[in-house]
Amino acid sequence: MSSSSSTHKDTEKDVKQEDEEPLDMSILFQPLQLGSVTLSNRIGMSAMSRNRADPKRIPSNLMKKYYLQRALGGAGLIISEATLISNHGAQFDRAPGIWNTEQVAGWRKITNVVHLAGCKMYCQLWHLGRLSPPDEDGKIYSPSPIRATGDKHGFHYLLGDLEFRLPTEIEDPWVFVQLFKAAAVNAKAAGFDGVELHGAAGFLVHQFLDTSANARTDSWGGSPSNRCRFGLEVLKALVDVFGPNVGVKLAPTGGFNDTGMPLPETLATYRHFIAEADKLGLAYICVHRHNPHKDPSINGKRRGTPHDCVASYAPQLASPGTKLWIVGGVTPKEAAALVRSGRVAGVFFGIPWLAHPDLAKRIRHGKNLDNLVAMPYLYGDVQAGVDPRVGYTDYPSVTY
Template sequence: MAALFTPLTLGDITIKNRICMSAMTRNRADPNRVPSHIMKKYYLQRALGGAGIIVTEATLISPQQGSQFDRSPGIWNAEQVAGWRKITNVVHLAGGRIYCQLWHVGRLSHGSADGLATGPVYAPSAIPARQIKGCFHFLPGTPEPGLPTEIPDPSVIVAQFKDAAHNAKIAGFDGVELHAASGFLVHQFLDSTSNVRTDKWGGSSENRARFGLEVLKACVEVFGTNVSLKISPEGGFNDMGMPLKDTVETFSYFISEADKLNLSYITLYRYTPHKDPPIKGKERGTPHDIISTYGKLIQKAKTFVVGGVTPEEADELVKTGQVDGVFFGVAWLTHPDLAKRIRHGKSIDNMLAVPHLYGDSNVDPKLGYTDYPAVTY
């Protein structure tokens, strides 16, 4: 699979291969959302395993939000920055590259979800997400989020993203990735079913794209070309999805404008049926060929794809020039040496330890995290 093992320039860095590690929630930070020692080992293992670039698990930009997980890391204070600095140091010493994925969950929170959170649950509009019972993994019962509060001034949240990007730079990250997928805050602004504002932040495709574009511009002011974007146009997950015509119109505009900002890469997250649970008997997603639909709009940034891609398919997509690289998720989670396995034709057969996917404060955090075996070469 020679195509996957050619170097690639992203912004002002060069990665050694196109087999990259996607952001995946792992929930192993400490109770104050400070990156832990075992997180350092986890990322080091995958840097040593040959990842072209690692994107961290989604990282909260502000204490003014809860999340569906009690141990997701943050990047808003000095202690968290110091924790991340230890991780970027070992990744770089191992010859790896690492971006921090910046995250705001918006309406996908809960008033009781985080003792660190303050204030209301904010969203573009006062519309709750449906069908996410049981997603608050550490709360008793199956609570749903309450009615969110419309963000009075979205520019305040834009400034929080910029502060988080500054902190990421201090922490030694090579760049940042904006999480604009999977029904979280930026995606909520883009989607007309979750954003019904009548001011400059809602209404037309241009207005609904404004928030994400302003966040990207703020990050570019900090990191220059080392800023990237992850989007999931096909929707479905976390009560997201517009009619196909509206989807293509909105994301075509957003991608075209984002590409003008000289980003390092844009990742297209493919539709996955298991992340589109029916709501009132109907799926929300709008499956379509996102590579052919949006790939041609990406002229300056590199194009990546993620979502159920096999190594064989990845090689074909890169070899034929449809994408520049591929992100793998679960395969990197279960195989700390994934790139080496692909290079040497080894099996990708470690089983996912589902009970330990998001950790548990009552059990050893290494279970299903740093205990997946590598192959001896």
């Protein structure tokens, strides 16, 4: 492909260019001890669903090429796309899983080449909770039988659904804790350096944290400490498998998939969660900043609670081993300033990595981030028979 602009139509800019003089980015390329491994730099690639696994949710050879491109592009740490811990289903029909040996073998091919490129890789463990399609028994599982508000998306359209269905209350949350632990065992067998618990975006862990989805009156709901219990028990189970090489992604500002609480309740919940998670000896805690694009107006009102996540939660981290990372629309210039100030240890980029397989190298060498994101092909388009490489592995790098 000669240029992204000539091939990718109906696109949008992923990063605004800075008008000021170039900023010294060297701070982003200092090594960082994370758990028991050393990262080559502070630039991470966040988890992003791309929907290119095979029909059995086994990671594909095309996925291997995609991750290798970005490992060669200088990422210090790659987080896999959200990876299903069970066959309960996902909003995308080709999201990968990690519950059987075939999937483990597919992931091992990917971690092998990522490591050969000098990069570290974590697997993000994912359960959708009330956002799942129904399982083979027709059930959808959630902390409480509370239907999410808003339009359905992705795989749900294939089911003919326009709205979320009413979920079934999880009778025994320990069953799901064990599902996460089994997935971590598989992730270790697949060669991942660690695992990241998906505690954001309105999925299962987030649902336990948020009163919009958790109305339980037992020891898994009610008070902030009770609502935090599920996520903390999952983290303990993951630490049993991976030791210090465990992270968690949180979205305190809400807005994702019909989540969000008033600010006092939000602060009480997430300050408790982060303080307790810090005691477990994790590698990092990543907080997702408020993103208005992921906080749609529902019935004329946004659910999110914008606030400064770094200022609000950094004081809860007392362990020198647990690093604070941030994600959510961070520019390279802002990333360098945040790391230099000591407010965060590292920064995850999302959309910029999609269109720039050499993102970290571009930042290091002062190159423009001028590729265009092929928005219609973020999740592929298997139904239409579109070449899955389009908008996935066909973005150009620059010459160094």
